[in-house]
Amino acid sequence: MSDAIDLLIQPLGQTLVMIVASTLLATLFGGGLGVLLFSLSNEHFAGGHRGARIAKHIADRAINMLRSFPYIILMVLVLPLSRLIVGTSLGTIAAIVPLSIAAIPFLARIVESSLSEIDPGVIDAAISCAASKARIVVAILIPEALPSLISGLTLTMISLLGYSAMAGVIGGGGLGDLAIRYGYQRFRGDVMALAVIAIIVLVELIQFAGTALANRIRASR
Amino acid sequence: MLHNLSLSVPKGSIHGIIGKSGAGKTTLIRIAGLLEKPDSGSVWYEGIPSPVHLLRGRELLEARRKAGFVFQGFNLFASRTAAENVAFPLEAAGWPRPKIRGRVEELLELVGLGDKADRPSMHLSGGEKQRVAIARALANHPAILFSDEATSALDPETTRSVLDLIRALRQMLGLTVVMVTHQMEVVRRICDTVSVIEGGHIVEQGLVSEVFTAPRSDAARAFLMEYRDE
Numbered sequence: 001m002s003d004a005i006d007l008l009i010q011p012l013g014q015t016l017v018m019i020v021a022s023t024l025l026a027t028l029f030g031g032g033l034g035v036l037l038f039s040l041s042n043e044h045f046a047g048g049h050r051g052a053r054i055a056k057h058i059a060d061r062a063i064n065m066l067r068s069f070p071y072i073i074l075m076v077l078v079l080p081l082s083r084l085i086v087g088t089s090l091g092t093i094a095a096i097v098p099l100s101i102a103a104i105p106f107l108a109r110i111v112e113s114s115l116s117e118i119d120p121g122v123i124d125a126a127i128s129c130a131a132s133k134a135r136i137v138v139a140i141l142i143p144e145a146l147p148s149l150i151s152g153l154t155l156t157m158i159s160l161l162g163y164s165a166m167a168g169v170i171g172g173g174g175l176g177d178l179a180i181r182y183g184y185q186r187f188r189g190d191v192m193a194l195a196v197i198a199i200i201v202l203v204e205l206i207q208f209a210g211t212a213l214a215n216r217i218r219a220s221r
Numbered sequence: 222m223l224h225n226l227s228l229s230v231p232k233g234s235i236h237g238i239i240g241k242s243g244a245g246k247t248t249l250i251r252i253a254g255l256l257e258k259p260d261s262g263s264v265w266y267e268g269i270p271s272p273v274h275l276l277r278g279r280e281l282l283e284a285r286r287k288a289g290f291v292f293q294g295f296n297l298f299a300s301r302t303a304a305e306n307v308a309f310p311l312e313a314a315g316w317p318r319p320k321i322r323g324r325v326e327e328l329l330e331l332v333g334l335g336d337k338a339d340r341p342s343m344h345l346s347g348g349e350k351q352r353v354a355i356a357r358a359l360a361n362h363p364a365i366l367f368s369d370e371a372t373s374a375l376d377p378e379t380t381r382s383v384l385d386l387i388r389a390l391r392q393m394l395g396l397t398v399v400m401v402t403h404q405m406e407v408v409r410r411i412c413d414t415v416s417v418i419e420g421g422h423i424v425e426q427g428l429v430s431e432v433f434t435a436p437r438s439d440a441a442r443a444f445l446m447e448y449r450d451e
Contacts, residue, residue: 119294119296121292121294121296122296122297122298122299124256124290124292124296125290125292125296125297125298125354125357126298126309127256127285128254128255128256128285128288128289128290128358129285129309129310129313129357129360130282130283130285130286130310130313130314130361131282131309131310131312131313132282132313135312135313139309139312140298140300140309143298143300143301144298144299144300146300220341221299221300221341221343
């Protein structure tokens with residue numbers, strides 16, 4: 001049993017590296033893309049313009065397409081991209097590339113819908129305060145939607161945890177890979193159980209932290 | 222929805238816009254307040270040489286600073302305290318922090334909320350929320366204040382106190398006020414002049430005393446009748 005725990009340490013680290021790094025990248029790019037999607041359809045931003053409608057249409061198709069790939073296929077498809085970006089298509093760092101690419105459109109949709117749920121009257125008020133659009137996004141819209149954005153980010157991290165279990169296919173390691181290689185292929189039921197428990201604990205921790213943070217912000221209002 | 226409609230309001234007056242729901246009151250005030258663009262026609266503000274509805278970028282923001290807007294639903298920023306709500310238009314205008322603090326204090330005093338500055342905005346009562354919204358709308362020293370049913374969500378007593386505040390602010394700041402309303406109370410208590418809108422047209426316009434003693438339009442008569450029924 002104690003060697004099972006030893007076996008757990010490295011994969012746990014790999015899983016954490018994969019989900020933290022891909023969450024950060026998804027927040028940066030997916031968050032930005034989400035704001036863009038929102039502004040392309042909001043009448044106070046770019047919405048209503050012909051160009052915006054076309055851009056929104058193209059972005060919608062691209063995002064839906066990216067989201068419809070089964071993850072395992074997406075992972076193999078982006079191998080050349082991983083080689084281009086991080087110099088290798090194998091290992092934990094390489095696994096961050098497909099994870100981020102899966103998470104970006106996912107989070108973009110979540111951000112888009114969180115921002116769309118803001119009371120249009122509040123956006124009217126921000127506009128009438130004579131603020132630039134960038135300032136309205138940063139100083140009003142994101143803070144207004146923050147609890148819902150945090151819930152969305154929590155959801156994204158938990159999906160990423162699920163996807164990261166497949167990273168073993170490209171040598172990314174992680175808890176899922178441990179469960180398959182030791183638990184399944186080498187008949188180590190204890191390692192399998194431990195890996196699964198570790199994943200469950202991670203999900204609970206992420207969910208707990210996300211819910212607590214969102215509730216705290218809601219309660220302070 | 223609006224056709225052939227022309228409205229100009231003398232400086233320093235309080236002008237009411239009344240009419241049935243769907244008559245186009247809100248569209249009119251949103252166009253005048255630069256929240257919506259007209260399909261045709263133009264909006265002019267005193268001191269700006271070109272029609273303001275065509276402005277873009279920095280010039281549009283400058284024009285918006287000449288007009289404050291208050292809404293039926295208050296539309297405060299829930300993520301901000303009372304003081305932070307009032308500070309937002311000043312942040313947007315690039316004021317330095319210490320100056321913002323002083324101006325926000327002054328504005329909250331002006332609307333009688335000096336002691337509520339640090340309250341989360343959602344913890345304020347309806348009347349207090351509207352006072353914060355008025356302070357926010359006045360932050361950049363606008364020449365004109367647009368009100369879209371600003372007292373419609375308030376009880377009669379709070380309505381009166383908010384109306385008295387608006388009248389006092391007009392006096393103190395030389396503000397021009399344009400108020401869309403369906404409340405007789407608003408027109409009778411603080412408006413100097415009134416426009417009656419029906420089907421996207423102004424069907425009657427004049428001093429409140431004239432329009433209400435001798436209404437010429439069906440819409441004005443209907444408005445008076447409804448009030449009598451109350």
